[in-house]
Amino acid sequence: MEYDQILRLLIGTRLGERLSSIQELFSQLETAQKRFQEVFCIGCTEGCGSCCEHFYPNITNLEAEYMALGLMFEGRDQQILDMIHNTDKEPSSCPLYRKDTSYHCSCYAIRPLVCRLFGMAVSKDKEGRPAFRNCRWNERKIEISKEDLELNRKVLVTMSDFGMELEYLQPEDPKTYPLLEVLERAIYKIRFLIHMESDPEPEPNAS
Ligand code: SF4
Ligand code: SF4
16 A cells, blocks of 8 residues: 555544644654754764664654554565564664664654654753753764853754653653554554555445
């Protein structure tokens, strides 16, 4: 089934609207990060993927559903399910990490929010002022002073702001869960919904 067909099937459903909203949120984040990067001249070490080697993300159901839909578009849902069934349930590094892929993530285009923010956003200190902590694996030693951050507040990408935006999209279920656990559930759910939408039960014969 083609991308557009799947998308059309979910248009008008609550999940379809939420998936469009999360896509929009990620696209806004991408634009904001480009600006943030330009203004402060920040960036990752070329070819680096160390964060994914040392990290296993927890994500929300909605993020997992977004990933599941993306995997279905690409026809990789079964491949990822097989991987999930053959992987340690508590891995020390992210099972989606692949050294031989672009950006070292086998799901880069559909990666969750925390992965998008890592190393490329500011947090808030105890007084609510912006603070930037360079990723410890980044070979480029980047330091941004509090004064500079204050002067350029308008271009800052703040983790908690985007985290809150994500919560607003699914306020009844803001909790996060280990990626493999929630992605497995999401793939089955999206498969079921697509199946129901594309092959609904026939109407009882009126005659
Ligand atoms: S989902 Fe992708 S970007 Fe996120 S930790 Fe895993 S490999 Fe890294
Ligand atoms: S955030 Fe840090 S560890 Fe991750 S790719 Fe960038 S420099 Fe490397």
